[in-house]
Amino acid sequence: MRKLWLVVLLMIAIAGILIILKPGKKAEAEIRPEVLNVSSSQATIAWLSEKKYKGLVFFQPAGDAAALLPAAETFGASGQHEVILTGLWPSTRYTYRVGDSKARFQFQTQPAVTDPFSFLIVWGDISDRVVPLMRSELAEFIISLTPPSGQNFDQFSDVRPYVPVYGSSGIDSPFLRAAAGRHQTDSGNLWKLDWGGLRLIFVGGAVDTAKIADLFNTPAAHTIGIITSLGTIGEFESKKISESALHSALVSHNKQHPAKPAAFVAVIGKDADNVEVDGVQYFGISSGTKSSGAIRIDVDVESVRAVFIDENRELALKQPPLKQKRTCEECRRLADKGAYEESIKAYLEFIEAHKGSFQIDDAYYAIADIYDNKLFEFDKALTWYRRLISEYSDSTFTALANQRIKYISAYSDYDYKPLASFERIKAIEYARKKDQPQERNRIFNEVKSLIKEYPDSNLAPVMQHWLANQYRLSNPDKAVEAYMALRKNYSGHSEAQEAMVEIGETYYDAGRYKEAIIAFKQALNESPALADTIKTQIARAQRNIRRDKISYACWIVLAITCGIAFLRKPRSVETSRIFWSFVVFVITGVLLSFGAWLIHEQFNSLKEMLLIVFFFSTTTAVSTLISMSFTDKLLAKNNRSVLAAVAGTMAGIIFFLAGIYLTIYYVYVHYLIVVKL
Amino acid sequence: MKNLLYVIIFSALISNCFASLDSDKKQNVPQPPVVKQYVNACLEIERIRANKNPDSNAINAQYEITLPVVKYIDSVCAANYDKEIRDALKKLAAGEKPEINGQIIGKGFQNVTVLAIRQELNLMAADPNNIKPCAERIAAYFEGIRPTFIRRDKGFFEGKKTLEASADAALEQLSKADKTSLLTASRELEDVIARTYALSVLYEMQEIEKSRDSDLKFCDVKRVEAGIFYRIIMPRIEKRSPKINQTLLNLINGSYGAIDSKEIEKYLAAGLAINLRQS
Numbered sequence: 003m004r005k006l007w008l009v010v011l012l013m014i015a016i017a018g019i020l021i022i023l024k025p026g027k028k029a030e031a032e033i034r035p036e037v038l039n040v041s042s043s044q045a046t047i048a049w050l051s052e053k054k055y056k057g058l059v060f061f062q063p064a065g066d067a068a069a070l071l072p073a074a075e076t077f078g079a080s081g082q083h084e085v086i087l088t089g090l091w092p093s094t095r096y097t098y099r100v101g102d103s104k105a106r107f108q109f110q111t112q113p114a115v116t117d118p119f120s121f122l123i124v125w126g127d128i129s130d131r132v133v134p135l136m137r138s139e140l141a142e143f144i145i146s147l148t149p150p151s152g153q154n155f156d157q158f159s160d161v162r163p164y165v166p167v168y169g170s171s172g173i174d175s176p177f178l179r180a181a182a183g184r185h186q187t188d189s190g191n192l193w194k195l196d197w198g199g200l201r202l203i204f205v206g207g208a209v210d211t212a213k214i215a216d217l218f219n220t221p222a223a224h225t226i227g228i229i230t231s232l233g234t235i236g237e238f239e240s241k242k243i244s245e246s247a248l249h250s251a252l253v254s255h256n257k258q259h260p261a262k263p264a265a266f267v268a269v270i271g272k273d274a275d276n277v278e279v280d281g282v283q284y285f286g287i288s289s290g291t292k293s294s295g296a297i298r299i300d301v302d303v304e305s306v307r308a309v310f311i312d313e314n315r316e317l318a319l320k321q322p323p324l325k326q327k328r329t330c331e332e333c334r335r336l337a338d339k340g341a342y343e344e345s346i347k348a349y350l351e352f353i354e355a356h357k358g359s360f361q362i363d364d365a366y367y368a369i370a371d372i373y374d375n376k377l378f379e380f381d382k383a384l385t386w387y388r389r390l391i392s393e394y395s396d397s398t399f400t401a402l403a404n405q406r407i408k409y410i411s412a413y414s415d416y417d418y419k420p421l422a423s424f425e426r427i428k429a430i431e432y433a434r435k436k437d438q439p440q441e442r443n444r445i446f447n448e449v450k451s452l453i454k455e456y457p458d459s460n461l462a463p464v465m466q467h468w469l470a471n472q473y474r475l476s477n478p479d480k481a482v483e484a485y486m487a488l489r490k491n492y493s494g495h496s497e498a499q500e501a502m503v504e505i506g507e508t509y510y511d512a513g514r515y516k517e518a519i520i521a522f523k524q525a526l527n528e529s530p531a532l533a534d535t536i537k538t539q540i541a542r543a544q545r546n547i548r549r550d551k552i553s554y555a556c557w558i559v560l561a562i563t564c565g566i567a568f569l570r571k572p573r574s575v576e577t578s579r580i581f582w583s584f585v586v587f588v589i590t591g592v593l594l595s596f597g598a599w600l601i602h603e604q605f606n607s608l609k610e611m612l613l614i615v616f617f618f619s620t621t622t623a624v625s626t627l628i629s630m631s632f633t634d635k636l637l638a639k640n641n642r643s644v645l646a647a648v649a650g651t652m653a654g655i656i657f658f659l660a661g662i663y664l665t666i667y668y669v670y671v672h673y674l675i676v677v678k679l
Numbered sequence: 680m681k682n683l684l685y686v687i688i689f690s691a692l693i694s695n696c697f698a699s700l701d702s703d704k705k706q707n708v709p710q711p712p713v714v715k716q717y718v719n720a721c722l723e724i725e726r727i728r729a730n731k732n733p734d735s736n737a738i739n740a741q742y743e744i745t746l747p748v749v750k751y752i753d754s755v756c757a758a759n760y761d762k763e764i765r766d767a768l769k770k771l772a773a774g775e776k777p778e779i780n781g782q783i784i785g786k787g788f789q790n791v792t793v794l795a796i797r798q799e800l801n802l803m804a805a806d807p808n809n810i811k812p813c814a815e816r817i818a819a820y821f822e823g824i825r826p827t828f829i830r831r832d833k834g835f836f837e838g839k840k841t842l843e844a845s846a847d848a849a850l851e852q853l854s855k856a857d858k859t860s861l862l863t864a865s866r867e868l869e870d871v872i873a874r875t876y877a878l879s880v881l882y883e884m885q886e887i888e889k890s891r892d893s894d895l896k897f898c899d900v901k902r903v904e905a906g907i908f909y910r911i912i913m914p915r916i917e918k919r920s921p922k923i924n925q926t927l928l929n930l931i932n933g934s935y936g937a938i939d940s941k942e943i944e945k946y947l948a949a950g951l952a953i954n955l956r957q958s
Contacts, residue, residue: 032859034859063954065871065954065957066957094952095952097863106863107859107862118919120919130805133805133858133861133862134804137800137801137804137865140918159859160862163859164862300918300919302922304922305921371934375934396922398922398925399926401930401942402930405937405938405939406936425936428892432893433895436893471892475893606729606730
């Protein structure tokens with residue numbers, strides 16, 4: 003017996019191990035494509051196969067629901083496949099699959115010259131980290147400083163379908179190595195890689211500086227970077243570096259082309275260190291001393307930075323000319339407490355003291371903003387916005403400044419007078435007093451006076467539109483009047499284009515659906531471009547009218563059924579009937595409460611849920627009472643019990659349906675959508 | 680001897696069974712039941728918050744349920760959501776800026792949920808044995824942010840299930856992924872999350888454009904919402920281009936009169952390298 007148990011346990015254990023190890027599910031030989039030669043408009047997908055056939059790749063922009071585009075191999079059937087995907091967009095991620103394979107991969111085309119991107123420099127055995135690194139660092143390609151082992155093991159095999167991998171002497175590709183003879187994989191000790199606006203030059207040893215200088219001539223690139231070994235520069239020391247032939251070539255190039263500088267040199271074989279020599283940033287990559295590591299390089303037009311992933315350290319490789327950013331806290335404090343003139347003075351002193359040293363675009367913007375939004379001195383605001391754009395064209399405030407210049411310039415007529423008054427009213431008076439009806443009306447009258455005073459100003463239709471929109475919140479008739487005035491007086495203006503739709507919406511919001519439909523129908527003729535929206539609004543208004551009518555009908559039905567059930571002779575209702583109705587009320591109430599609790603998250607509030615439960619239960623109870631009372635009265639008149647019971651039940655059902663409809667109509671009308679009403 | 684053999688076999692079996700769970704436990708990764716409780720509590724808080732007078736005691740009670748996930752995210756992402764949400768809860772209970780503090784709580788959970796999804800994607804990428812359990816947890820977390828996807832579909836794609844369907848497709852791919860196809864599935868999920876929250880930022884800015892002439896209080900609330908939504912996608916934009924990130928921060932925090940949603944959309948698309956309106 004004991005042996006039998008042991009055998010059973012042994013079998014269970016073996017079965018468990020077999021299930022866990024899944025020996026039968028050994029991976030089938032799947033196609034592992036590689037991404038080669040990615041440019042901004044095309045990419046090459048390559049793979050090897052045991053059988054010979056003509057390769058096919060299906061691709062589409064990532065996230066696009068459009069059909070997959072096919073791309074076929076140019077040559078005939080073979081075991082080495084290269085499919086070129088053409089007609090691609092720059093800086094766009096594409097999803098692709100090879101033939102009938104279910105596995106889907108993605109690659110990204112090269113960015114436009116001015117677009118930012120990142121890439122990784124890695125060394126050592128990073129096979130365990132390569133997928134997480136690709137996921138987290140969003141790199142567009144990888145540079146591996148460790149030569150391929152030459153064995154079957156390829157540490158980049160999981161990421162080759164996504165990004166190209168380069169080595170120190172050119173593209174690193176198992177496909178190209180396998181297809182050696184057809185392809186030249188070694189680019190020698192001097193080669194270049196262009197990606198977006200970056201040109202990376204790989205210098206593998208002592209080389210002719212004239213040849214390096216030839217590689218600098220890059221009309222498109224905004225930045226040049228060098229990757230080289232310690233042997234090329236001698237020693238990692240400012241003096242030695244400045245004497246090296248490579249550095250002389252870089253300095254000479256930077257003098258001739260300061261806008262497209264050779265910004266950095268990555269030195270392989272040097273412990274993590276950095277030194278700036280004549281504006282060129284040299285940094286070491288300790289590929290020899292540390293077993294493995296990764297650096298992410300972020301490239302943008304004005305800035306390049308190296309992020310040492312394992313060391314939590316960043317190094318700026320290229321910076322805008324005015325690199326430090328400081329904010330005048332005192333200036334800001336003065337503005338915050340309303341001392342605008344003093345704040346401007348403080349900002350001006352700050353600018354004067356730090357000009358040329360710091361990036362002070364935020365001080366420019368702050369001054370412009372105070373003139374614009376606090377003091378309403380628009381000519382001065384424009385001056386400062388324009389100064390900001392001309393002196394700091396790459397500032398992150400230029401987008402905002404452009405917006406304000408566009409707005410202020412559009413309404414600069416009458417020497418900014420209507421604009422200043424209107425902005426002041428909106429920003430100060432209306433914001434503070436709109437909840438006081440008297441003050442609100444006074445402000446509206448002020449705007450009306452402004453429109454009267456400057457009827458031809460560019461701002462007049464904007465003010466008229468604003469007035470109509472504000473009236474819409476409190477007085478629909480006045481709003482419609484203002485919209486009509488907008489249509490009449492400024493018919494060609496963009497603000498008046500949708501005035502008729504807005505009139506319809508004003509009536510709709512006020513529950514005046516018939517007037518809304520008339521307005522919407524007129525708008526439909528005037529604005530065919532908005533036909534879909536307007537038709538939806540008309541349908542909604544018609545639906546609401548229908549709901550109102552049904553509610554009136556329900557009230558009539560309730561009155562009639564109650565009248566017949568309770569007022570028709572004999573008028574008395576038996577106490578037992580009332581008792582049983584109460585029982586129905588309690589039972590329904592309990593059941594509905596339980597059901598409602600189960601789906602309580604569907605209700606807008608607890609109150610709404612309780613109201614629905616209460617009125618549904620009441621309706622059920624009263625309809626039961628009506629049903630019984632109705633039957634009793636019919637039975638009293640003639641003895642046809644079946645007919646009486648059917649008629650009584652029908653009356654109860656009609657009362658029940660009307661009651662349910664009215665409950666929903668008054669508690670939350672939108673639930674009627676569930677029954678398509 | 681036989682007994683020793685049995686002991687070895689069973690030890691091997693048990694250690695195999697728990698091997699995949701081991702790495703999770705070491706990091707105190709919230710398991711599916713905890714995630715589901717967290718998601719339900721988040722949705723319940725949103726429901727309570729939608730009332731005119733939200734019951735802060737009820738929100739506090741639900742918040743306690745969310746704590747394991749919030750604290751886990753605080754620890755693995757070096758964040759401070761527990762403190763931020765508690766501060767907002769206190770202010771809400773005191774009636775201080777209820778609209779704004781309510782948003783900080785509600786949208787704060789969306790931040791935590793997205794960070795939790797990202798953390799699960801990291802765990803997946805780090806160890807292929809984690810793919811299945813992580814995919815299950817991601818699917819559970821996603822339910823917490825699904826309402827946002829539905830709302831954005833309604834607002835930007837006329838109710839057609841564009842974002843929601845993309846997210847569901849990505850979740851399905853993720854559950855089937857292996858080590859090599861994992862990158863595609865995880866990128867697709869990250870992309871649709873980024874798109875949804877970029878559109879959420881855009882939506883709030885459009886609301887400001889509509890109301891800037893009439894309701895500044897409403898604009899203040901919308902700006903806070905936009906800021907919290909932006910925080911979800913900011914790391915990706917900042918990594919791609921610190922300049923675009925700074926420009927977007929300036930645009931979101933600029934004066935209401937200077938806000939231009941079209942300009943913001945342009946920068947959001949450039950910062951994420953995604954077509955936001957792709958249907």
